[in-house]
Amino acid sequence: MEITILPNNIKYQVAEGTSLLQVLFDAGIHIDGSCAGAGVCGCCKIQVISGKTPPPDEAETGLISQEELAQGYRLACRVHVMDDMRILVPKMKNADSRKTKLLYLPEDFIPEKTPEQTYGLAFDIGTTTVVCMLWDMHRAELIDIAAQTNPQSVFGADVITRINYCEEKPGNLKIMHEKIIDCLNELADTLIQRHNIQRDLIRKATVVGNTTMSHLFLGLSPSTLARIPFTPAFTGPKELKANEIGIRIHPDGDVYLLPNIAGHVGSDLVAGILTSRLMEKSGVHILIDLGTNGEVILQADGHTWACSTAAGPAFEGASIHHGMRAAAGAIESVKIVDGDVLVHTVDDAPPRGICGSGLIDATAALITAGIILPSGKMMSIPAAQRQLPPGLAHRLRKTDNITEFVLARGEDDREIVLNHKDVRQMQLGKGAIYSGILLLLQAAGKTVADIDSVLLAGAFGNYINKESAVVLGLLPNIPLDHIIPLGNAAGAGASIALLSSKERRYIYDKLDEIEHVELADCPNFQEEFIGAMSFPQIKAE
Amino acid sequence: MEESINKLIEAIMDGDDEVSAEAAQEIVDAKADLKPVIDKLTEAMRELGRQFEAMEIFLPEMILSADAMVAAMDIFGPILAESGDIQKKGTVVMGTAPGDMHEIGKNIVVTVLTADGFDVVDLGKNVPAIEFVNKAVETNADIIGVSALMTTTMPGATEVINILKDKGLYGKYKVIVGGAPTNPDWAKSIGADGWSESAAEAVVLVNKLMGN
Missing domain, CATH: 3.40.50.280 (Cobalamin-binding domain)
Known part of the structure; x- marks a missing residue:
């Protein structure tokens, strides 16, 4: 049967009974499939323009409004092909373009320029977004950056669902491996064509990513990463020839995969150490990568500890009622001023949902306004009517017995809310990261008061409002100018390793000095985690 | 008596294990019939479950309340076993x-x-x-x-x-x-x-x- 995928008008032949999500995946169309086809996240919503379809199932009627169902909106994961179809896939652009900005190399970095004209590629394989940086190795200049959604996303937003997919049946691991290699080649091709570069002059590439991504890049089974004790199949760096791994640069070119620290502390963090110069700092410094796995590295008086925390997908907008990625229309900042709510959306588009930075802002604003209590409980409606200015009080309501706060109204009067479940998800996420910080500080015999700086790796760190993150208790309460976003620290570190063999060897050698702490094994983990779920009571200025 | 029972239930809902143990001891000292007290505890547990479901309370409160309940049961347990009033459930x-x-x-x-x-x-x-x-x-x-x-x-x-x-x-x-x-x-x-x-x-x- 023929499926026509709009707006790009891609035609694809499929067997009857194939799910539309599978079709989109096979066709290389990027769509979010956060829950890997379980029908619970609602991310893979598409519009059926024509063609017979089975009636919507419970998952769909639960996640899609009657009105939208009438317009042909369906979940791609639930619709199995029974007819020729034309479907419209919503555009996801902008979500990736953010990752192409924000590349800062440290000031003291000295690249090793090649005597003749060559080029190099630095890849940062994120669970969500894959970024490729093209470098002129002769001039040590960044030529351009390209990014695209990780094509593995269709089979789950987080690494555990991807590992699960690899285990489901033989052959799946190979699919995941090929998808990522294809993706790297596509990004390289984009840059090669855009800048008219001779492919054979690209002699070097570096690759960083979390440990699961590194395993999938090599085609190694990540199974051990999904269960105790999370031992990776390899840690050390891998040096390969381009033709061995299938990266289309000079066939004899060198491809360096940076080492990882542990099952859930990957080479992206190792790259972050290069970028931040963390291990050269005196005093107490913390490097944090806020993501589904919030990794934390603590440097204190010449020693280094690392851990990963199960922050969950909340900060990326998944598992949140109106959560979405930072694409056009995502609410990215929220302020309450003079009893009214001011929101700002990506590209100033009409609000469609809320992304990670917006969630942190919204939660912090509601905490400051007293609408969310330190325990995470939301104010009752009678109390709101008594105590809040009318502009806020009427925004608080109950739907299906869950309290929710209306943040904004989008097109067609669709209201974007933050509900009580979302607040609870934020508590789990921030509790995980903050308890990780506390437990590492304890391992080092330090306290929050000893912290000299908090360095934020990852694009997300650049978009969050630091003050909101402190109000939420996601980050420690230290002076805001001691909280420093590093931009895309993983991409910058991959670039550093590309441009300097000295730096590459430095980080290989340093790895042994990092002590990995398994948080679940800390006797007071539960106590700290539970304690860190509450919101701190910070006095408003 | 009624006062101690109310104090116990309140301590459990507030997640205060010290006060719940204190109240439980008062009830035991007064040699009160424990059966109605246990019924009240079961009721309180149901109420906590309802509040959890309705998002009114979350994991921290749930854990504190459960701990407070255990603190009371630690005191009632030996008495219950002795009296044979309530047998272990399984x-x-x-x-x-x-x-x-x-x-x-x-x-x-x-x-x-x-x-x-x-x-x-x-x-x-x-x-x-x-x-x-x-x-x-x-x-x-x-x-x-x-x-x-x-x-x-x-x-x-x-x-x-x-x-x-x-x-x-x-x-x-x-x-x-x-x-x-x-x-x-x-x-x-x-x-x-x-x-x-x-x-x-x-x-x-x-x-x-x-x-x-």
Whole structure:
């Protein structure tokens, strides 16, 4: 049967009974499939323009409004092909373009320029977004950056669902491996064509990513990463020839995969150490990568500890009622001023949902306004009517017995809310990261008061409002100018390793000095985690 | 008397284990009939379950309240056993699936079942499947509970059931399963006897399975 995928008008032949999500995946169309086809996240919503379809199932009627169902909106994961179809896939652009900005190399970095004209590629394989940086190795200049959604996303937003997919049946691991290699080649091709570069002059590439991504890049089974004790199949760096791994640069070119620290502390963090110069700092410094796995590295008086925390997908907008990625229309900042709510959306588009930075802002604003209590409980409606200015009080309501706060109204009067479940998800996420910080500080015999700086790796760190993150208790309460976003620290570190063999060897050698702490094994983990779920009571200025 | 009972219930709802122990001691010292008190505790547990479901309280409050309830049961327990008024309801062997280290949810279930009068043997986290079975045999348990918080560790529950089948013990011990990624269909498909969404529901489920 023929499926026509709009707006790009891609035609694809499929067997009857194939799910539309599978079709989109096979066709290389990027769509979010956060829950890997379980029908619970609602991310893979598409519009059926024509063609017979089975009636919507419970998952769909639960996640899609009657009105939208009438317009042909369906979940791609639930619709199995029974007819020729034309479907419209919503555009996801902008979500990736953010990752192409924000590349800062440290000031003291000295690249090793090649005597003749060559080029190099630095890849940062994120669970969500894959970024490729093209470098002129002769001039040590960044030529351009390209990014695209990780094509593995269709089979789950987080690494555990991807590992699960690899285990489901033989052959799946190979699919995941090929998808990522294809993706790297596509990004390289984009840059090669855009800048008219001779492919054979690209002699070097570096690759960083979390440990699961590194395993999938090599085609190694990540199974051990999904269960105790999370031992990776390899840690050390891998040096390969381009033709061995299938990266289309000079066939004899060198491809360096940076080492990882542990099952859930990957080479992206190792790259972050290069970028931040963390291990050269005196005093107490913390490097944090806020993501589904919030990794934390603590440097204190010449020693280094690392851990990963199960922050969950909340900060990326998944598992949140109106959560979405930072694409056009995502609410990215929220302020309450003079009893009214001011929101700002990506590209100033009409609000469609809320992304990670917006969630942190919204939660912090509601905490400051007293609408969310330190325990995470939301104010009752009678109390709101008594105590809040009318502009806020009427925004608080109950739907299906869950309290929710209306943040904004989008097109067609669709209201974007933050509900009580979302607040609870934020508590789990921030509790995980903050308890990780506390437990590492304890391992080092330090306290929050000893912290000299908090360095934020990852694009997300650049978009969050630091003050909101402190109000939420996601980050420690230290002076805001001691909280420093590093931009895309993983991409910058991959670039550093590309441009300097000295730096590459430095980080290989340093790895042994990092002590990995398994948080679940800390006797007071539960106590700290539970304690860190509450919101701190910070006095408003 | 009424005052001490109210104080006890309030302490449990507030999650204050010191005050709940104090109130429980007052009740014991007054040599009051414990049966109506236990009924009130059960009621309080249901109310906590309702509040949890309605998002009014969350894990921290749930854990504190459950701890406060256990503090009271620690004091009532010996008296109840002595008087023979209320017999132990049964024995439950609980742990998290092999490979899984998430134990907060399991800990809450252990606490609320203990508070409800069950003997609970807590095997902790990352428990080998055979351990569940061995412990159940050793303690002559009624129920085995397996908690899994990752899709990748859910097969551990199936393993427990398979071992029971291999040993001809399937049916002798009822198996209950739970955890965020699990659902009733899955529980049924692996041959488990019960599944519940929350700790409060787990208490209802276990009582039902025990015919209480």
